[in-house]
Amino acid sequence: MTATDAPPQSLAPAPSEEWKSCGHCNQAKPEAAFPLAEPGRRRSTCRDCHNKQRRDRGDNVRRGPRETPEARRARLLRSAYNLTPEQYTALLAEQGGTCALCGKPPQRGKSLVIDHCHATGVVRALLCTYCNVVIGIFENHRQVAAEYLAAYSEGNPLLKR
Incomplete structure (x- = not known):
């Protein structure tokens, strides 16, 4: 990395922090910007790209595919x-x-x-x-x-x- 393409100061790593390149946006980001896929292993896409991909697919970040209000109500009544x-x-x-x-x-x-x-x-x-x-x-x-x-x-x- 040359001085011209160094990350902005706000993204500068702590002395011991590792950097990783996002497999989607190709930006270099601190390793902490990549969510854990499982203990000890981080995803290949950064958190921002991961969340954007899920929103674009119509997934709710916490529940999975989006439900209509009627479907949600029916599921809750049944369960x-x-x-x-x-x-x-x-x-x-x-x-x-x-x-x-x-x-x-x-x-x-x-x-x-x-x-x-x-x-x-x-x-x-x-x-x-x-x-x-x-x-x-x-x-x-x-x-x-x-x-x-x-x-x-x-x-x-x-x-x-």
Whole structure:
């Protein structure tokens, strides 16, 4: 490398740093700019070229090939609740588009969540987010909640005069 084609100062290697040429853009870059292919071995293309190639192919850097929102939703419904989108829509129609507990429609831009038993995985109904949180807390603390309500059904005895 001559003085005229030396890398810019910002890319100058640390004294012990190795340089490598990218197999795609042919630029010399510090070895750290090349992602690990496996422990002890770096890829032949730099991180920038690798990510650009994946974007150009339509890959999501973390998940693989891009999914449509509908496909993602169908995959999540199937994996989490063993439901199809059609079954969710049927539940929603059966409930009139409202929460099975409070009867209110979901907030704007939100959908009803799937209430299910965490122990068995059985789907119960569709609830608004608030009711789902309340049911989840009550389900986990049922005995304590029942004892509390029974103990204080007449009010707090310390406050009676």
